[in-house]
Amino acid sequence: MPASASVSSSSSHHRASPDLLVRLGSTDPEVKLRALREVKNQIIGNRTKKLSFLKLGAVPAVAAALDAAQSELLIQSAAALGSFACGFDAGVRAVLDAGAFPNLISLLSYPDDKVVDAGARSLRMIYQSKLAPKYDFLQVENMEFLLSLLSSENEPFTGLGASIIIHSCQTDIEQNTLCHAGVLKKLINLLEGSLSQRDGSLESLATIMKDNPEAASKFVSESGRALSSVIDLTKDRYPRTRLLASMCLIVIRNTSPCHLQDIGIKTKLVYLLLELLDDPGQVGEEASFVFSSLITQKEDLQKLAFKANALDKLHNQLLNYSSHPRRFQGILLVLADLCSNLESCRSKFLSLKALKLVTNALTNDNADVRAAACICLRSVSRSIKNLSAGHFTNEVIVIPLVRLLHDPCTSVQVAALGAIGNIVVDFTTHKSTFVKCGGLKLLVQLSKSMDPTMRLKALWALKNLTFLADNTCKEGILLELTTPLLSSLICDPEASVQVQALALVRNLVDGCINSVEYAFAENDIILDAIGRQLQSASKAEIGIQGMYVLGNIASGNEFHKDAVMHQLIPQVNDGDCSFIVKFLRSNDSQLRTAAIWAIINLTFPSSPGASSRVIKLRNAGIVSQIKTMVNDPSVDVKLRVRTALGQFMAFSDGSA
């Protein structure tokens, strides 16, 4: 049969032709076989050809040959389908739509080894795509089948088994089911196998142990050499194996640090991944994401990376790889992790003039790159020092960032909000740049988004914009935001949004008497909304922000103070104790502090109505509650309690 291979050579590089489709459907097995081989040889390695054959409708015709009885037809059909599915999602979808999946599965029990191999290879290609159907590990026969794949001597089988795990194992229930069925043992055996078996095993192990301490412990205790073989593989000659081995160790470290106590391993991983970043191909690309998972939220590792000159290397990579979107994204994310905590990293970042490169990335064509650039800016700008120096508030950065607020991609918008949230903090002169280029309008628009994360981040940025702002700026913000919108955000269905809205009001009414007036606009609707939220507060954080708002308002004039009293002690008492008593009894010391602050501001001795307010507070049982708190475990609370009690004394009839 293979003798026919070169028959069509003179014309085989021509476009996918409809004639080929006819031949694929031929009843003559010779003609059909030649056509299948032709399709296969044209599409392998050639994305354009895959697409044009796909459009021509060749996939169902190729898949139909899986019904054939001749081995050679089955092999060629399976190989062609596998190639359609290789690294090409549209191809995977077409193969699945053609109903080829169950037929490929049934090839695995065919009496001819070559057919079996071809089937397993094709299925593996399909399982490398997100579009592959989810494999149900919870069904007993599926698990048996998977175990038989992993126990096989045959590489396409073990490869398929690993791809299934990597694709379909997501929940901890699935992870635990795999562990209990003995999959870890099989994978540990494969660590001794061939190159592709080792790689498949390492990636599968990482998938099963990710965020699952039970699985990680089981792996470590499964065999004395399991962990040490993975450590050994970080020194393997193949870069991909080294990368996957380090990924596996990082998963174990992040899941249960107790299994990798050795200090040396941290340093080794840092240096190994920095070295792998230099790989010009896919390994280098993935290395940045693995590196990020190693150092994210781990200050000790960020320090090690800093000492290993990671910033210099990453800066060079930024220069060299700006045209490779995925790699560029990975590098930006690693930079973001490095600069998230350490001021030393941030100043090195700025001294390398990396800021300009990251700013340029804000306008990159690729959405993931834009989002990563925002995340990076957010990390670098988490620094009072750099914010004060005004590094981020010039138009070169602010204008593209504001533009990203109406990026078509939600993740970019959210990331941009994160960066803006930091940049607008604190510095009045720069706030005007932001407002001038339309940033405020967009933030207000996004605070009305259907997406709760977007509302949260937008309000967070608005809150920071309001922080220590002057009155003109505050007025501008409220004018844009409007009182009704703000009060409805205080009552948002999401608790986290409520917190940010309350914190925004807290910043708004902070400062001079004029500021306090904002809470009373349009018939006190903001103040009433706050009162309602505090009455039903579901989270301590809501109580804290709400009480600070009341505390700030209570620092105003008599009218303001009485309005706060009205919220604390409603006229018609329905028998329930006021929320303030609940807060004073809370387990959260910050909430107790916030509550006492409001009381202190209400009973400040020099204000004329203080005496009558103390009487009201006493009648409502609030004074006696505070008296029980003189020995509060929190020093902060204790100090405020004493101040409050001192003020009550001033109006007491001696019995206080």
Added chain:
Amino acid sequence: MSLFWIVIRQLAEIEAMATSKKVITKEEWEKKLNDVKIMKEDMNKLVMNFLVTEGYVDAAEKFRMESGTEPDIDLATITDRMAVKKAVQCGNVEDAIEKVNDLNPEILDTNPQLFFHLQQQRLIELIRNGKVEEALEFAQEELAPRGEENQSFLEELERTVSLLAFEDVSNCPVGELLDISQRLKTASEVNAAILTSQSHEKDPKLPSLLKMLIWAQNQLDEKAAYPHINDLSTATLEDPAI
């Protein structure tokens, strides 16, 4: 490689003894070499590794029978691999591509650089055979889309197509593309990719062992005068130059 490390250790010991440049006579040296125990099986494995990796299937088969050394790969796969290599060396690139795809369709699907180089070689062969029109069409249909995906492919493609612009290709700046060495380069790239797909190392161990020997001799030259191996094919020890 244990053999190598034994030699290195010996060299290191000698090095440690040498305070100034020490002279070691041929007799002393040979005595030391005789003290080094090398397993015959290890030597055999080294030879088998060379024969398998380089694709000498008949020799490997004979050697297996004579020495009892088992190859770490199915010898039948060598035949297939050699057929691919030979096809490229003879300029039958399309035939080679089909053979690789029969062997394992993943190789060219997951190795864009190799796939490009094979297609480039196909183009070179068309140009060599004077099929100008076909060459242009092939470049446009098959290679241009790869160039769009990758900048360095595009540069290589431009270089190859420029062959068509010269009257006398043997004497033009890109003439080396038509050289037989270009075929050998492509052939060895395919060979390496097939070996990797079979989880086999793509280079034999023997040449790197010889490179290490040269390196070790150079290191030792700094410290001592001793019998050198200059001719690697005979491995004769030459008297130290004093």
